[in-house]
Amino acid sequence: MPGCAAIRQNPRMAIQVQVTFDCADPARLARFWAEALHYRSEAPPAGFDDWPAFLRSIGVPEEELNDGDSVVDPDGAGPRLYFQQVPEGKTLKNRLHLDLAVGGGRSVPLATRRARVEAEADRLVAAGATRLRVNAPPGMDQYGVVMSDPEGNEFCLH
Template sequence: MADFFQLVVDCREPSSMVTFWQPLLGYDVPSPPAPHETWRSWYLSVGVPAEEIEGDGTDRLVPPDGRGVALWFQPVPEPKLIKNRLHLDLRVTGGRTEPRQRRRAAIQTAVDEVLDRGGALIRWTEDEPADHVAALMADPEGNEFCLV
């Protein structure tokens, strides 16, 4: 079986997606393979046409401790048109060990950060009997994710 996997996100502007997601996830932007100084240089060296490389070619994030799922923002020509079939849940609270109102306040703080970074709030979900609260968000290209 695989000894490595990554989550691939189709997008129009990979470097913008890296800039949006990096602080939210606390991930690192990896250096390109030596001896290349930029990902663009590396992509050109492996035969990717220059017109297919956006900016300096930065298009990926990796977990800082090497544990977790790497993300690659794959450039595609078409915009996102329908709801994601897969999305990330970002836990920004202590979970159900905290009172629901405290969780909502923590999620609101994260919502404000996402909005400041160019994301959008799609809707709040609150289910008092299930003790659940979450915010459904979208990144700048419309990919959905939840703050829980």
């Protein structure tokens, strides 16, 4: 295989990552996360007008055509997010969550970071998120908001 020699020559090569969400409504969650991250829907493979046409071409049954959806970073820098339909609902706290760095980092004054985080929280509430709690320990130069997406998956803004 042509790619194997390159891997052997550079065993420390970074591995591409996809983040996969189990969910009830892949299309809805894909739209939310595209909005949250300024991503876009993933285009279908070349030669196909849409994903259902491609999926039919590889033998996916009609009843499974809407079992998944994906969004990608338009600049190609961030990971692909894939949303797969599962029958069971979310029952426990996430073991993994996304942190969205929207405040600007510690070099930005706390009041400015707080305003940026709050503005982003308001924008995402309008897109379907729920504000869960503020994370601002007394005496610390820290401010964040814990949120959940439309299916209850927690994420943080900081």
